[in-house]
Amino acid sequence: MKDMRRCKAKKMVAILMVATLTMASLAGCSSNKKEITSNQTQETTSTDTKAGETADTSTEVRAVMSNEEIVKLAASEGKVGNWGLGNEYEIQALLTKYGQPITYLSQAFDMDGFDDDSITLASAMTYNELGLVKNSYDGAYNYSDTVGTIDMNDEGVAMLEDNIFCTRAFAEQNPNTVKAFIYASMKGWKYACENPEEAAEIVYKYGSSVSAEHQLYMASEVKKLVETDINGNTVTELGKMDEAAMSQTLELAKKYIALDDKAAADKLSKLTLDDVRDTSYWEGATASTDGKFGTPEKASVTIQLKWLPQAQFMGYYVALEKGYYDEVGLEVNVVSGGGDISETTAVSNGTVDFGVTWLANLIAANSGGMDLLEISQVYQRSGLVLVYKLDTFMK
Incomplete structure (x- = not known):
């Protein structure tokens, strides 16, 4: 089923070249950290219990790395993606901001690389690829709210389109x-x-x-x-x-x-x-x-x-x-x-x-x-x- 979805996505996104080509940062938070809410991802741990005892179950809400930590980790692994063709300048400026080399993976005009984890930090236009990643209609990847974003405007490296x-x-x-x-x-x-x-x-x-x-x-x-x-x-x-x-x-x-x-x-x-x-x-x-x-x-x-x-x-x-x-x-x-x-x-x-x-x-x-x-x-x-x-x- 997933292969079929990817096939549809390739056909659809091939004509959505980015030459057309959900904010993730928390406004006003100096550490720029995010928390995983109950409808996203959370780690639950339970203690072993003896017969007749009530189970003690606790839920641990796990934090996501800051934008800086995410960029640095993805860059160190060589997994920051972009299409090039003039879309790369903001990405290079962001990498420079966090002290990373300005190199990036060449990203195809679909989101399959993001889907299969060969690109862990993928470029997306809010009005195009991001919708394909998050939504569930035909040709989309249906990740819903299990994804986060780093916004070029919030990072101070935005360029007008x-x-x-x-x-x-x-x-x-x-x-x-x-x-x-x-x-x-x-x-x-x-x-x-x-x-x-x-x-x-x-x-x-x-x-x-x-x-x-x-x-x-x-x-x-x-x-x-x-x-x-x-x-x-x-x-x-x-x-x-x-x-x-x-x-x-x-x-x-x-x-x-x-x-x-x-x-x-x-x-x-x-x-x-x-x-x-x-x-x-x-x-x-x-x-x-x-x-x-x-x-x-x-x-x-x-x-x-x-x-x-x-x-x-x-x-x-x-x-x-x-x-x-x-x-x-x-x-x-x-x-x-x-x-x-x-x-x-x-x-x-x-x-x-x-x-x-x-x-x-x-x-x-x-x-x-x-x-x-x-x-x-x-x-x-x-x-x-x-x-x-x-x-x-x-x-």
């Missing part, structure tokens, strides 16, 4: 179009976050790459990334580019992005936020109450996603379905990603007008000679966690 970007030249030449696109997209994201069940259904209608159950799970988790910042605060202005979070991402990118080209590496070391983002378009878009920005310079535009249709991108599908793009005078084509499609290259060479990427990807692209510009930061916190089995790291 999905944003909206275009080329600097396109933005300068088409300011009305850019502001109208941001306005309608953020309207779509707002509706999607307020109505995640409906948003999941809309994405499913547009050719979902996953099951309806997993799509709904994804929508509920993506909502958290859009509406909560890296410090756990509620975000009231969707799509805003937070200076502190962007600066943290840039500094970590400079430290961990490895570029072979000397000129590119030198450019990376000197990049500033002004080289990768412009807040004026988002500010202009969100200042409007009616979505009137003048005639769009380019009325028919295309946005390139990072991966196949899924709730990771639900705001754009909702904006399309609800007619929000039509309302601002835009005809928008949403193009799925996947395979060897590079969203940064597609935008840079003019194949598409807008794209969705991670800030680190945009930083690397600009270091290599592109001139891309972030115009809205959709995800306000990292969705990356390291997941582990509680009973593996018991004290």
Whole structure:
């Protein structure tokens, strides 16, 4: 039965490549320790009794190692996993934080390595792989609450993920179009976050790459990334580019992005936020109450996603379905990603007008000679966690 489950999981997760790619730390606890509760794992011991005596049974609640202890143990055993492809920087920063080498196991695009214990500390996106690990629907692994996570936001090594970007030249030449696109997209994201069940259904209608159950799970988790910042605060202005979070991402990118080209590496070391983002378009878009920005310079535009249709991108599908793009005078084509499609290259060479990427990807692209510009930061916190089995790291 378990082999059948794994087979289903491989088929399902193969199309959930993390280029889309339950917090475990106890807030406010300096030791960062967790306890195993009665519905997770506990060690029970009983004393031997003589005939006629009442048995004396005691229950010992066992603690799980601290995050630092977990990272150090998994790293010493070479069992920290990640996919690479730009997802590794936060993991490397975490390993550095705890004095470990920044090497990691190459993790497949499923969670079989976690399931068979070849990877004891596995990378997972909260809205994707973590759901497959914990849930019981078809294709999932059904670990429920027997797993814990190490959250990159809580550890202070979070890097910002999905944003909206275009080329600097396109933005300068088409300011009305850019502001109208941001306005309608953020309207779509707002509706999607307020109505995640409906948003999941809309994405499913547009050719979902996953099951309806997993799509709904994804929508509920993506909502958290859009509406909560890296410090756990509620975000009231969707799509805003937070200076502190962007600066943290840039500094970590400079430290961990490895570029072979000397000129590119030198450019990376000197990049500033002004080289990768412009807040004026988002500010202009969100200042409007009616979505009137003048005639769009380019009325028919295309946005390139990072991966196949899924709730990771639900705001754009909702904006399309609800007619929000039509309302601002835009005809928008949403193009799925996947395979060897590079969203940064597609935008840079003019194949598409807008794209969705991670800030680190945009930083690397600009270091290599592109001139891309972030115009809205959709995800306000990292969705990356390291997941582990509680009973593996018991004290």
